[in-house]
Amino acid sequence: MSYPEKIHEQAREVIARYPEGRSRSALLPLLHLVQSHDGCVTDEGIAFCAEALGLTKAQVQAVSTFYTMYKREPAGDWLVSVCTNTLCHAKGGQRLFETLSEELGVGHDETTPDGTVTLEHAECLAACDYAPVVTVNYEFFDNMDDAEALDLVRQLREGKRPIPSRGAPLCTLREMSVQLAGFEDGREAGLEGNAGGDATLAGARLAAEAGVTAPAFDPDAPLVAKDKEEAK
């Protein structure tokens, strides 16, 4: 498959963000970019990234198979990730996964035959204070129970876009991949959505009440600690 000029243009823009001689650092966003076009990271996508960055296909393949965000099979419009790590597991995450698996008729990293939903187990999603959590295309749905999780996937399959507990309104996985490649969310509605959750803000509120502040950022602070500098 040859990629349209727009993808080449975006790839050049991504690579230009990195210092000369460090273009290989652009690999992660470039993989998101080809995924936004193909719906997954295809062999063609790997060849494209390798050529653009002067890497071997084996190097690109190694990176793309290391990170779970890169899909090697066509994924659905809606990637439903259920956290089954320790805290979410203790609060019912595994049961949520099994409930959704039964409803959708798919297992981990599988996509419904109609191509709408890909289901996956996820490691800690860094939202333990809202356990058990589910994300759809990386937007959070907090404190889920079985009925809410079922309602969520049913709405997605009906073409609706439920509002996440926090973060921007949902967009498809391909649209999200463009953002993950480092491009702005072009939707006006992308600025809408729910702000930080109460559990997250509780610490900041307590600190404000107690008058606790963090030291201000010192732009003149040395990049290497003095004792480490002297030890050299």
Ligand code: FES
């Ligand atoms: S264990 Fe589920 S978000 Fe941390």
